[in-house]
Amino acid sequence: MDLNITLSTIDLGLIVVYVIGVIAWALFNSSNDSSQDYFLAGRNMKWPAVGLSLFAASVSSSTLIGQSAEAFKTGLAVYNYQWVSILVMIVFATFFLPFYIKSGIYTMPEFLEKRFDKKSRYYFSAITILGNVFLDAAAALYAGAMIIKLIYPEAELQTIIFFLAIAAGIYTIPGGLSSAINAELIQAVILIIGSIILAFLAIDNIGGWAEFHERFNDGLWMSLTRSMDDPAVPWLGMIVGIPVLGFYFWGNNQVMVQRVLSAKSVDHGRKGVLFVGLLYIFTLIVFIFPGLAARAMDLFHVQIPAEAFGHEVVSEYGVDVNEVYPRLIMELMPVGLVGIVIAAMISALTSTLSATLNSASTLFTMDFYSKFAPNTDSKKLVRVGQITSTVILIIAIFWAPQIQKFGSLVDYYQEMLSYLAPPVVGVFFLGLFNKRVNAKGAFFGLIFGLAVAVLLLVFKSSLPFFADLHFLLLVPFLLFINVSATLIISYRSEVPPAEKVAAFTWNKSLWKAETKELEGVVWYKNFRWLALLLAVACFASFLIYA
DSSP: OOOOOOOOHHHHHHHHHHHHHHHHHHHHTOOOSSHHHHHHGGGOBOHHHHHHHHHHHHOSTTTTHHHHHHHHHHGGGGGHHHHHHHHHHHHIIIIIHHHHHHTTOSSHHHHHHHHSOHHHHHHHHHHHHHHIIIIIIHHHHHHHHHHHHHHSTTSOHHHHHHHHHHHHHHHHHHHHHHHHHHHHHHHHHHHHHHHHHHHHHHHHHTTOHHHHHHHTOSTTTTOSOOOTTOSSOOHHHHHHTHHHHHHIIIIIOHHHHHHHHTBSSHHHHHHHHHHHHHHHHTHIIIIIHHHHHGGGTTSSSSOOOTTOOTTHHHHHHOOOGGGHHHHHHHHHOOTTHHHHHHHHHHHHHHHHHHHHHHHHHHIIIIIIIHHHSTTOOHHHHHHHHHHHHHHHHHHHHHHGGGGGGSSOHHHHHHHHHHHHHHHHHHHHHHHHHOTTOOHHHHHHHHHHHHHHHHHHHHHGGGSTTTTTOOHHHHHHHHHHHHHHHHHHHHHTSOOOOHHHHHHHSOOHHHHHHHHHHTTTOOGGGOHHHHHHHHHHHHHHHHHHTO
């Protein structure tokens, strides 16, 4: 089922011009005069830049390649991750974001130190760095290599990964977050345009929107609400699992939150988050619909019956579902547009990779190095960050090929996240909304939650209850373990210091004060009205295919 592809001179030229242009633009807009400039772009970004940067950084392998692959296997169910995450974004922007920005933190673990102590900070920072390397950076490199492998099938996977890493690292490592965000502004626009074009061509190829809905009207293909034994998203997992994973990604993940921390104010940060939420509604059309439409095409030159569902597509018919989106590009796009969409795919790769490198280097430099060498000047912190980015990139280069052992990129990313996320999310929520939770409880909850997660990861297949349990249904179990352990230890030990509780927990007086500030603000500039409208649009997108 190899797809022999020869890029036209025009397409190849567009890709080369794009890559060189983005690198040059990013380097021209680099800022590394101080640690604040390098790690947080001077904290001066406006909401459109924050939103587009978040979109570009989040849309990588798990969205383009991974979600198209899942749509090809199981229909629209993968959109549940998107619409539920939009609601999570609203909660994050409403309650957590003001504390993050006003506290002046550089990293998410730093917030844990301010609310609890250094032990929780060091633990979460270490876990996040590992996730950045083995989940985010490696997955982005592997996804990009899949695309290039289709164009040049004779090229070695490891060689492709190496050159892709160089392309992203060449501007991110010297220029920091400012370079990354300025590159992402271009990349987000190219990504959106290219994906819209491909979605239109995919639907048109099978006869238009009416034919698309007619073809997949039977069965579960167009349904978002699934039974409890569904291999993609069981309905209970949508309610109790996805919100936890979504909050970890948008509210705890340094890769995403670091862009929010670069906002010039709380209002700009909030509106940037709402903006990316609005863009995410349209991913159903531009990322997921094309993957489903591919089932009606002879994309892999093998007969796959309509009733073939889930992992059966891979196991019985030998289809590499990670190739769905790249094959759609090569099959449908005319000369010139192929170059644009390949450039969009490279955008997704470099955006996430640059975001991850900057995130991990910030974590190591600010959470570890600056603590062990507190008198280090700002310039040296920048150099340490640059060295750290280089080391992390090298590790990701060698780990990325291992991802091919997993069923799809969504399987790989979401299942690994389901073990890491619950303890962290539990501690952040308890820390913000429960004044009695103390440092001992938080740290014990994190460690105990991790220990249980590791045991389940290793022995799950041999445990009667957990062996066949969907990973989304595993999430609330791990969350309950963490929350219980944290509360028990906290309530059986000393009351936390008043200054930590007062400055870093939410209360009704904050809501009332904000309500007063918003009096007289026109609705289209009022965060709460915009959040409400986004929530309505989000639920509407779900109900259409519920």
